[in-house]
Amino acid sequence: MSSSAPTNAARKGGAINANAMQKLLAFASLVLLLVIFSVASPNFFQSDNLIAIMLATAVNGVLALGVTFVIITSGIDLSVGTMMTFCAVMAGVFLTYWHLPIWLGVIGALAAGAFVGTLNGILISKLKIPPFIATLGMLNVTKGLSLIISHMKPIYFNDSPGFTEIALGSVIPLPGFDIPNAVLIFFALALIMSFVLNKTILGRYAYALGSNEEAARLSGVNVDRWKIVVYALCGLICGVAGILIGARLNSAQPALGQGYELDAIAAAVIGGTSLSGGEGAILGTVIGAFIMSVLINGLRLLSVPQEWQTVVTGVIIIGAVLLDILRRKK
Numbered sequence: 148m149s150s151s152a153p154t155n156a157a158r159k160g161g162a163i164n165a166n167a168m169q170k171l172l173a174f175a176s177l178v179l180l181l182v183i184f185s186v187a188s189p190n191f192f193q194s195d196n197l198i199a200i201m202l203a204t205a206v207n208g209v210l211a212l213g214v215t216f217v218i219i220t221s222g223i224d225l226s227v228g229t230m231m232t233f234c235a236v237m238a239g240v241f242l243t244y245w246h247l248p249i250w251l252g253v254i255g256a257l258a259a260g261a262f263v264g265t266l267n268g269i270l271i272s273k274l275k276i277p278p279f280i281a282t283l284g285m286l287n288v289t290k291g292l293s294l295i296i297s298h299m300k301p302i303y304f305n306d307s308p309g310f311t312e313i314a315l316g317s318v319i320p321l322p323g324f325d326i327p328n329a330v331l332i333f334f335a336l337a338l339i340m341s342f343v344l345n346k347t348i349l350g351r352y353a354y355a356l357g358s359n360e361e362a363a364r365l366s367g368v369n370v371d372r373w374k375i376v377v378y379a380l381c382g383l384i385c386g387v388a389g390i391l392i393g394a395r396l397n398s399a400q401p402a403l404g405q406g407y408e409l410d411a412i413a414a415a416v417i418g419g420t421s422l423s424g425g426e427g428a429i430l431g432t433v434i435g436a437f438i439m440s441v442l443i444n445g446l447r448l449l450s451v452p453q454e455w456q457t458v459v460t461g462v463i464i465i466g467a468v469l470l471d472i473l474r475r476k477k
Contacts (some may be wrong), residue, residue, distance in 0.1 A: 221424025264382015358423025
């Protein structure tokens with residue numbers, strides 16, 4: 148007994164050091180990208196471009212926050228991008244078709260996301276469908292519903308002019324540089340999710356499910372219930388992303404969304420969230436989201452063709468997963 152305690156403590160300390168090193172490496176990568184692109188393009192550090200980076204990070208980062216919870220439980224959600232679009236379309240229905248007040252339309256969009264996320268959780272926990280298959284199917288369901296509900300046409304929020312202020316307005320104006328509300332919402336949500344992950348029973352159970360689901364079940368944790376809660380939370384966060392992208396574009400674009408899930412997963416993995424489950428942190432995900440946005444923005448400024456941007460993004464994802472595998476083996 149006396150020899151096992153130091154061993155467990157050493158393992159825990161090693162895991163903490165590895166996680167801290169992963170965050171440090173991600174942050175160093177972000178700084179390196181900022182230096183490279185600022186030297187390569189004189190337009191990179193202009194205020195308009197920085198705002199564009201932050202707005203892109205806000206949407207992808209919000210999605211990544213939800214995906215982080217799911218991946219920590221050793222799950223995956225491939226439907227977050229199209230779920231975001233579905234929530235934006237539902238906001239368009241509530242505000243443009245039904246002419247509801249903005250606050251009620253926002254609540255309706257959030258509820259739509261939570262509902263779809265709950266369905267994902269039920270399919271995975273109760274019907275025992277693998278997360279990859281269940282959420283891949285939901286990707287197509289939400290994609291199809293978005294096209295059906297919108298009649299395959301964008302829904303514009305011109306009748307609700309205050310809606311765009313949710314993303315593009317600024318409650319913290321700075322001299323020559325106004326921080327968009329979407330960015331503030333992203334940071335606020337990141338703080339809330341960090342608290343939930345580290346200080347609440349939901350966070351503790353999420354780590355427990357990802358580390359050893361059977362051990363959690365034997366210790367009395369209602370595994371099915373908490374899986375549903377995690378996926379419902381992810382859906383709710385997708386609702387936030389749907390509202391932000393709808394407000395940013397002043398429209399719900401029904402064909403938009405597919406592909407966002409890969410950027411969100413990449414942001415979480417780059418930030419240290421292990422695809423094997425049981426490891427991850429919100430701070431790392433925030434850094435990872437900024438890495439993805441800075442990389443894509445910088446490549447566009449350098450006039451790199453879209454197809455090569457996709458190649459680079461794929462290489463980054465593979466590299467992040469490989470690094471995670473090597474780190475876990477060590």
